[in-house]
Amino acid sequence: ELPLSLAACTNQPDIVDFLMGNPYQAVNVKERDSHGNTVLHALVSIADNSPENTKFIIAMYDHILIKSNQLHPKIKLEEIENKERLTPLTLAAKTGK
DSSP: OOHHHHHHHTTOHHHHHHHHHOSSSOOOTTOOOTTSOOHHHHHHHHOOOOHHHHHHHHHHHHHHHHHHHHHOTTOOGGGOOOTTSOOHHHHHHHHTO
16 A cells, blocks of 8 residues: 555565655655554565565565664664554564564
């Protein structure tokens, strides 16, 4: 539902960088979709545990965390809960990903 999540979940790191670093209108990295999911929740949701998918998900997840920390050091993306009160990491644990 969100441009950043779409770019991340389709493995487009250049678009992710553009959206996060756009000096005219950068995306809000804390933005949530209708389920309360951030971009990190979205990445966890599409993980399927195959080797190729896992490699891309981990790389994109880390890329977004690093970029977000560089641009917004006070925002802790991994601590944001969705509507089910799950952080991205607790969502991963709950779903076995």
